[in-house]
Amino acid sequence: MHDGTRRLLGDVAGLSDDAFGEPTALPGWNRRYLLAHIAANADALRNLVHWARTGEERRMYTSTEQREADIAAGARLPAAELRAWISSSSQALAADLDGLRDGPAWEATVITAQGLTRSASEIPWMRDREVWIHAVDLRAGTTWGDLPAGFLTALLDDVTSRRSATGGGPALAVTATDTGHTWEVAGTGTPVPVSATLAGLAGYLTGRTGTADTGAALPAAPALPPWL
Incomplete structure (x- = not known):
C-alpha cells in the first residue's frame, strides 16, 4: 500500500495543473475526478478503521448520493487543494492503520461500500488495489507492466474469485504466460x-x-461484466 501510494503521488507530482483536466483510462472520468475519487476513498477507509478500532459502526459513505456529491465537489477544487487532499488523506489513512498495531481490532468485521462483510485486516488490501490500479488509470506514466508481480498475482486471485462468486460472465481458463500461474x-x-x-x-x-x-494482447478474449 505504501509503495503504491508513493508511485501514485509521484505521478501526480509530475502533472501540471492544466493536465488535471485531461481524460483518464476510465470513460467519462478526467484526472480531476479520478484524483478526487482516490482521495475520498482514503477518507472512507478511515471510517472502517475507526469502526474496527472503537466498535462504533461507521460506514465508508453515508449514501451513494453523498459519495458522488463529495467526489464531484472535490473534482472542482483548485489544483493545489486537490493535490493537498490526495496527499493528506493518504497519510491520515496510513497513520490510522499504523495505530491498530497488532491488536484484536484487525479481526473486527466491517462492511465495505459494496455491502460485503470483511475483516479489518483486508483494509490495506482494499487501498492497495485503489492506488495501484488507479495509478494506471491516471495515464501519467505508470502502466500495468510497472506494477509488482506480487501485487498483480494477488489482484488476479481477487478478481477471478469475485467473478466466480458473482457469475453473469463467461467461464474462463486463465493462464499467465510469464509466471505459469493459472x-x-x-x-x-x-x-x-x-x-x-x-x-x-x-x-x-x-x-x-x-x-x-x-x-493488443487479448484480441479474441470475450467481453466481461464489471468486477467491482
Missing part, C-alpha cells in the same frame, strides 16, 4: 482459454483492455 473463473458456457502476461491479464480482468499494454 486461474479458473466460473461462469456460463465452456471455459474460454485466455493467456497473457500478468500485466495483460490484470488489465483484461479488471475491464481495462483499452490500455496500450493490454488491448
